[in-house]
Amino acid sequence: MTLALSGKTVLVTRPREQAAELRALLEERGADVLVQPSIAILPPETWDDVDDALQNAERRGFDWILFSSSNGVRFFFERVAPERRARFFADARVSVAAVGPGTAAALNEFGVAVDLIPTKEFNAEGLVAALRDAETSLDGKRLLSVRASRGRDVLSKEAAKLGAVVREVAAYRSVDVETPDAEIAAALRSNRIDFGTVASSATAKALARLFGDALAQTRWVALSPLTADALRSVGVEPAAVAEEATLKSLVDAVVGASQQNLGQ
Numbered sequence: 001m002t003l004a005l006s007g008k009t010v011l012v013t014r015p016r017e018q019a020a021e022l023r024a025l026l027e028e029r030g031a032d033v034l035v036q037p038s039i040a041i042l043p044p045e046t047w048d049d050v051d052d053a054l055q056n057a058e059r060r061g062f063d064w065i066l067f068s069s070s071n072g073v074r075f076f077f078e079r080v081a082p083e084r085r086a087r088f089f090a091d092a093r094v095s096v097a098a099v100g101p102g103t104a105a106a107l108n109e110f111g112v113a114v115d116l117i118p119t120k121e122f123n124a125e126g127l128v129a130a131l132r133d134a135e136t137s138l139d140g141k142r143l144l145s146v147r148a149s150r151g152r153d154v155l156s157k158e159a160a161k162l163g164a165v166v167r168e169v170a171a172y173r174s175v176d177v178e179t180p181d182a183e184i185a186a187a188l189r190s191n192r193i194d195f196g197t198v199a200s201s202a203t204a205k206a207l208a209r210l211f212g213d214a215l216a217q218t219r220w221v222a223l224s225p226l227t228a229d230a231l232r233s234v235g236v237e238p239a240a241v242a243e244e245a246t247l248k249s250l251v252d253a254v255v256g257a258s259q260q261n262l263g264q
Contacts, residue, residue: 003030004255010034011184011196011218013203015041018070022197025251034193036184038206041071042173043078044149050079053144053169057092062144062167064116065089066097066127066155070106072146075171077110086111094144099127100245122245123226124155132162139163149173151202152226176206189214195239195254199223199247201230208234221254 010031012019018041023033044050057065067073080088089096095115098104100122104114116134118126131138141164145155149170156166187193188211196218198204204227207215219239222228228238240257242249 005258006030008032008194008258009187009192010254011036011188011193013038013196013207014199015039015071017041022199022247022250025247026197026254029251029255031254034184034187036181036210037177038203038210039174039200040177042175043075044170044173047079049169050076050171053167054079056167057088057094057144060093061142062092062094063141064095064097064131065144065146066099066131067103067107068099068124068127068145068147068151068155070103071148072171073103073106073110076146088112097127097131099123102246123224124152125158128155128158128162131159131164137163140165143167144169146171148202174202176209178210180210185211185214188217191217193218195257196220197223197250197254198227198231198238199250201227203227204230204236205234208236219257221250221257223250 005026008031010026010033012022012033012035014022014037016035016037019035023035026033056062077085089112096107096112097116098107098114101117104117107114116130118130120126135141138159143159143164143166145166145168147168147170156168159166198220215236220231220236221240222231222238223242224245225241228241231238240253242253
């Protein structure tokens with residue numbers, strides 16, 4: 001593997017507890033990595049809704065449980081006793097779907113086999129399409145969507161259009177970081193950061209509130225077309241967009257943007 005990002009400074013904006021993997025991948029390519037979370041991930045204000053959904057699942061009240069992020073997996077399983085985690089879905093006789101490989105890997109860490117992962121788009125639209133292909137019909141199918149407190153409701157709306165009965169449960173809260181690290185803010189304003197990575201629409205919007213016009217002082221690389229659109233909505237044209245919504249592809253996109261910049 002070549003050190004294609006040697007001499008480049010890249011800003012990772014994921015929540016702090018999720019930054020390590022992306023940081024390591026960038027450092028493998030030679031980058032100097034800074035971490036400035038733009039959002040923080042917190043438990044829900046009350047666990048009542050999650051606990052009620054878990055009880056319904058135990059009573060075999062769902063045909064599918066859909067996970068839209070690794071955060072959702074982690075917080076959901078905080079409410080399941082460790083000795084029951086590997087058996088929970090089998091006992092509930094429910095199938096498990098993950099929005100993408102990262103979410104599936106998080107489920108695997110808890111000993112859960114994933115029944116369905118989209119093969120094309122790792123987003124809500126892709127997950128609904130995968131469900132539609134996996135089932136003869138979604139009419140009357142009972143779905144539990146495990147999600148954040150904010151974000152798009154495309155998954156529920158599109159599944160409902162196909163006749164599914166969808167319950168949403170917010171397993172965690174996504175809140176904006178209000179104050180940036182002073183040294184990172186200064187580095188961004190003085191054009192000392194070559195690239196920034198953006199892995200979600202919520203992150204893009206939070207970055208605009210955190211840094212304002214200083215966002216224009218670096219080149220931003222988006223995880224997906226949806227994230228790229230969120231950047232555009234705050235006045236930033238992304239330098240590159242990952243070919244698929246994985247961290248490896250995001251790093252490849254940063255490398256590609258760096259090489260393109262050298263060729264100009």
